[in-house]
Amino acid sequence: MDDLNVKNQPVLKQFVPTPPRPPHKSERGILGTIRHRCFNSIGNSLLTLCVATVLFYLVKHVLDWAVFNAVFIADNRRQCMDISPDSACWAGVISWFNGLIYGRFPVDEQWRVNIGVLLGLVWLLPLMSKRIPLRNFILLSWIGLYPFVGGYLFLGGRFGEELGLVHGAMTCLALAFLAIIYANWILSALGKKGLNELFVPLVSRLVERRIHLLSFVAVWLLVALVIASGLSQVSLEPVPIERWGGLFLTFIIAGFAITMAIPVGVILALGRRSKLPVIHWLSMTVIELVRSVPLITVLFMAVTLLPIFLPADMEFNKLTQVLVAVCLFAGAYMAENIRGGLQAIPKGQYEAAATLGLGYLHTMVLIILPQALRMMIPNIMTSFISLLKDTTLVSIIGLFDIMLMARNIANDKDWVGMHTEPLVMISVLFFILCYSMSQYSLNLEKRLKVDR
């Protein structure tokens, strides 16, 4: 608008800044830059040389140890030592690789873990496409339904026997939902109506309101029944939770913490911002208490106090206790992030929502929370990264996550005393995971800034 006005007035000249002068000849080009920034004074030159020398020897030694002199094929640690005594013995890590990833999950059943993880990723894939309507529901369905499918695949068992009826039914519903998502995606790409519209003509004759919803439910139930009849024919070998381990268990704990952190955090943050004194004080107490104690004490508390404070006939395995603790812990930290976002929302947004006649719930869900969460994405990602790192703590209370599996290699009779290589290997793994998460969050931050 302003630009147009300016152009229409012939009197005003547009301001054209003088282009900056090019840098001095000695500072141009790569060599110039290096000279200008690394060797511009005696002190700086010395510093550069020192750092370069240290860096050279560091990189050389690390590469010698980890790659050039390392042993990749050997039967035990003694052989490794014979071949090359002062360098890495990756053969041990390679022979334990399966254990590091799957823990003590039976080898014949490990395909189920792969399928389960793959299914989880496939479920989230439609989120990438902007074509699909109601993408938030896919995320919600993932949070609400995927755990049942995962639980079925990882635990195994027959429907109605080892596997509870409710769990079985939910698994079928979840798989049916996934099938409908994909069918709709394909159909919409072909330009046809979604699968959930299948019964619309039929339903519209029977009832007047909520035709689309009822049609969707009918299709969903039908598909679920088909899947149930299929699944009841197969039976998966039951795998007790105690045998879960390795990176797989780390992912389960981290994934659970990450997915539960947001809902718990939102509830606690809204509670803390509430004007009702009871709710405000309760939320604040919970947040502050949990945030001021170390995670390891919360884990100890879950493992030792939950059995005391809950009825004797309620039996929990260690994983459930840990998940409860991690969920509480993650929620309290997330609540503070979300509260920061809530505080940054201008008062006008609340007033505008009130003017439109929205109640508390609608104001929050439709107006405030989407903005607050978006604003806090970098902090939320930082919390997720530290949650992923913190999952290693469960090894202290004896869950066989990747950390404990890695430490166990040193107790194997073939690889006695091999500490360094497994630790380096999982360090690199965590580094890759966390670094890519932080880079993704930076990327997301930039993209959202452009959007606004």
Add this chain to the structure above:
Amino acid sequence: MIQSSTSKPQKSPTKGTGLPSSTTQKWMFLLNNDSSRAVILQAIVLVLVLFGLWFLFANASENLNRLGMTFGFDFLQVTAGFNISWSLIPYDPGMSYWRVFLVGIVNTLILSFCVIVVGTLIGTVVGILRLSDNPLVSQLARWYVEVVRNVPLLIQIIFWFTVVFSTLPAPRQSYHLGEWLFLNNRGLYVMTMESTLSWGWIVALGVALIAALYGLFRWSKPYYTLSGSRSTGFYIGLAVWALVACWAIWTFLNSTSLSVPSLQGFNFSGGAFLPASFGAAFVAMTVYRSAAIAETVRAGMQSIDRGQHEAAFTIGFSRVQSLRLILIPQAIRSIIPPMTNSWLAATKDSSLAVAIGFPELVSVFMQTSMNQTGRAIEIIFMVMGFYIFISLLISYLLNKYNDSVQYKVR
């Protein structure tokens, strides 16, 4: 829930049930009124929470009865009977569980204090190096931070313990620095001074001397700011102070004897001892903390307007001067709140030393003592209470300090 209760009355006539009965109307009135709804909601939440607490409490007492256990803090007077590998305050197995608790607290505090001090120093340096014009230096600082930050602390602690400190030579082949420092796979042995004077006196004298010097500077400051030079009274005071200080150091040195660590049998005796687990935990936590603090410092420094830096450069300040006089005093305002969190995190992270057996609070009290006494509830609440107390204390003190350095808006 609240929204649905307000919108329902408008829709209800469409269902064709006729006029709602008088009692329903009364209830609807209560739900549609903001203040009464608030009371009802809070009452429901309160009742639920109280019921939950009662439920937990009832279960606990039933379970304790069933297991034949009691609740109470009488166990704190019982003799602990187990050894603690390292303790700053005197401890022997004949002492009580209360003493074990204190030993754990002191060890935790000493570890986190060392980590905080050294970690903050290194972190500040790395954070400033990160902004260096020299690309080699800034990239080195950057990758130091990235690598350290993205590997879990627990892995780093165990790495330092099993890979570095446990592979040091045995006591007989210790690395040593003259006769006063020995480093081996058990830990670090340092020469110490043992004084016939009580440590309380020495510390009190030292504190008094430092306070006197501070008072002297403080007293002469008005004259100094006005004239630019110190007054004669200041120099006389300084001379007197120096005499007293010399006398104090002379008496101190006269009263002390050196305690040198010496190899006897398979181990050292004499001198002070720091176990390898302390070394590993200290190094790993310091490195980890320094990376976090470097990021804080960098963010704080970058939050200052670039013009400040250029202005300092224009009036001829050197890099160090502009940092010391212009940039750091301004950056400190935005650095302190995240720094507080970092220090709190360092205190909480010290609990991870349990993984390598360093006798800190979680290790000696929450693991060993709990296994021996079975008093899970009491012990967990004591440990958590300690951490909560420390958190509140540190955040209170730093809030005070934070208030004093913020911009004064008049």
